[in-house]
Amino acid sequence: MEVLFERxxxxxxGKASVTVCVRIPGKRxxxxxxxxxxxKxxxxxxxxxxxxLVENGVTVAAMESTSTYWKPPFYCLExxxxxxLLNAAHMKAVPGRKTDVRDAEWIRPVA
Structure with missing residues (x-):
């Protein structure tokens, strides 16, 4: 698979918290x-x-558009x-048990 974005x-x-999964180049x-x-x-x-995120050199962040909860993190990062900003209806098609961590991993762009 071709790497489209490095970081x-x-x-x-969610209403009370944001779970963030970062993917960056490894040591090897x-x-x-x-x-x-x-x-929080x-x-x-x-x-x-x-x-x-800036310390880790992240250049692209993706999030699902849950209610209006997406606005503060979006405006903070833009x-x-x-x-x-991704459509939450499309994200619900993720197979298996849904957890915040698994959702964050699934939402993350291909790296």
């Missing part, structure tokens, strides 16, 4: 590394999330990286 993030946005050549963290949806926590 990407998938965000599963050709390997990939994933990290997952959960942040307060302004301070969203700024910490943004800083963590000035520092490309942000994709």
């Amino acid at each position: 990407v993030a998938g965000l599963d946005v 050549q050709g390997s990939r590394s994933s990290q997952t963290r959960t942040f 949806t307060t302004i301070g926590s969203l700024r910490v999330m943004r800083d963590w 000035e520092v990286m490309e942000v994709w």
Whole structure:
């Protein structure tokens, strides 16, 4: 599979928290590394999330459009990286048990 983006993030946005899965190049050549963290949806926590994504060199972040909960993380990130807002109806087709972490991994663009 061709790598389209080197450093990407998938965000599963809820009312009280945002679960973020980051995929970046690993230490060995050709390997990939994933990290997952959960942040509260307060302004301070969203700024910490943004800083963590910038530190990891993330250039593309994707999130599902759940109700209006997507707005604060979207507006927080849009000035520092490309942000994709995805249709939640399409995301519900994910097979298996749904968890915030699995959703964040599924939402993440191909890296």
